[in-house]
Amino acid sequence: MSRKVVHVVGTGTIGEPLIGLLCDFKEDLGIDEVSFHKNTPLTTDRSKVKSLMSRGARLTTHGEKFDGFNAIGLKPEFQTEEAIDRASVVIDCTPKGFGHANKQRYYEKYLDNTEGFVAQGSEFEFGKMYARKINDSALVHGEDKFIQVVSCNTHNLSTIVNNLALIDGEDNLIEGRFNLIRRSNDVSQSTKFVPSPQVGKHQDNEFGTHHARDAALLFKTLNLDLNLFSSAMIVNSQYMHILHFHLKVKKP
Incomplete structure (x- = not known):
């Protein structure tokens, strides 16, 4: 049986805690090795x-x-592409835009020997959208090689819709309206x-901000x-x- 190696690209706000989490719970998660790119x-x-x-x-x-x-005083063990080549799963935690660039430059060359490549919420259209416990059934093993984990806000929005509206039927939701009040930056960022306070623009005529758009595409x-x-x-x-949310449903 081949070794299960998870490779994380990036050590920023998302990457650093994720690498630590994977290391600390490696045995519980069935992971043999964790590597990371700096x-x-x-x-x-x-x-x-x-x-x-x-x-x-x-x-x-x-x-x-x-x-x-x-x-x-830091000793790297593998070169960039060598690390990707030996990984079972690659998780890209780089800033906005770099995930797509890495996909074109590196990831698409290693589709045959890698289970999958995962990117964060900022990398729109990187791959099939995913939110845990929302659309697990939509993932097709062996086919969905590129996955975009939607943002924290889209996770929150989707979970509310799923648990408060769709639990009584897939056609139960008439409309959902959301107002997301977001922090300025993360505690690790300067x-x-x-x-x-700054009010965001409605860039999308149908969905308003990208949060509802991403949630709608997730449910699609x-x-x-x-x-x-x-x-x-x-x-x-x-x-x-x-x-803050307002859901209009057929069956309360």
């Missing part, structure tokens, strides 16, 4: 990378950057903080066509999000 050798990130390595994760980077990492993988509309605003806080 793009740039920064002394400011050295303690973070050392911590991940001490928990069992194996460092990888581009071949030409090995010397830079060695110079700051940029993009706003000094006062289950052949459901839902009437959803969302608005969003950002507040000057680092606390978690608030979601």
